[in-house]
Amino acid sequence: xxxxxxxxxxxxxxxxxxxxxxxxxxxxxxxxxxxxxxxxxxxxxxxxxxxxxxxxxxxxxxxxxxxxxxxxxxxxxxxxxxxxxxxxxxxxxxxxxxxxxxxxxxxxxxxxxxxxxxxxxxxxxxxxxxxxxxxxxxxxxxxxxxxxxxxxxxxxxxxxxxxxxxxxxxx
Numbered sequence: 001x002x003x004x005x006x007x008x009x010x011x012x013x014x015x016x017x018x019x020x021x022x023x024x025x026x027x028x029x030x031x032x033x034x035x036x037x038x039x040x041x042x043x044x045x046x047x048x049x050x051x052x053x054x055x056x057x058x059x060x061x062x063x064x065x066x067x068x069x070x071x072x073x074x075x076x077x078x079x080x081x082x083x084x085x086x087x088x089x090x091x092x093x094x095x096x097x098x099x100x101x102x103x104x105x106x107x108x109x110x111x112x113x114x115x116x117x118x119x120x121x122x123x124x125x126x127x128x129x130x131x132x133x134x135x136x137x138x139x140x141x142x143x144x145x146x147x148x149x150x151x152x153x154x155x156x157x158x159x160x161x162x163x164x165x166x167x168x169x170x171x
Contacts, residue, residue, distance in 0.1 A: 038062060038148040039132040043096060043122040046105050051122050053148075061151075061167050062092040062144040066129065066136045069099060069107040073157035074139045078111070080160035081119055087164065089118045098126040143167065 038053060045051045056062060067074035078095065081088055097104055101123050108114070108121050124132075133142070141154040143166055152166050 036150050038144045038150070041124070041132045042128075043094075043124045044101065045120065045122055046101060046108055048101060051120065056092045059146045060090055060092055061146055062094065062142075062148070063088075063163060064094045064096065064133075064142040064144065066133070066138060066140045067095050067097055068138045069097065069103060071138050077139055077141070077157060077160070078119075082111070082113075082116060084160055085116050085118075088160070089116075091118070091167075093119045094122055095119065096122045096124050096129065098124060098129060 040053050043051045065074070065077060067077070069075075074095075081093060104121050104123055113119055113121065129136070133140075137155050139157055141158050141163065143151045143153075143163060145151050154162075
């Protein structure tokens with residue numbers, strides 16, 4: 001009899017755990033799917049200073065890319081921005097990562113990104129990022145209009161020409 005009770009308790013505990021996990025991911029998914037406006041985020045720049053929504057240039061589009069310095073697709077996206085810097089420097093360009101600030105600082109120096117002041121490399125811990133933008137693969141790119149409304153979200157690598165075309169087609 002005790003064995004049956006233990007089995008029932010074990011099964012019920014597992015069902016509850018499965019429910020909690022599914023609920024957690026559904027909340028995150030719904031948040032990302034329903035978030036049509038740029039959230040009031042708070043990240044850290046490479047000097048460990050706060051970078052928030054109010055830090056952005058007004059009346060210009062925002063390109064936000066969730067990335068990892070070791071991701072080849074992410075590096076290719078960054079290289080496209082660097083190669084075409086004159087064409088994109090009027091935009092708010094944010095590369096955000098959950099890696100340690102030290103790793104991001106090293107990446108910044110290795111890629112000589114100080115030459116490109118409009119390309120912002122920012123840190124945000126994984127849970128906080130999910131709170132703002134929901135679950136994201138690496139890389140994920142969000143394009144927000146100058147009105148701070150979401151124009152398009154791309155999962156995976158996306159070429160700069162597609163991003164620019166998306167911005168120009170809505171203007």
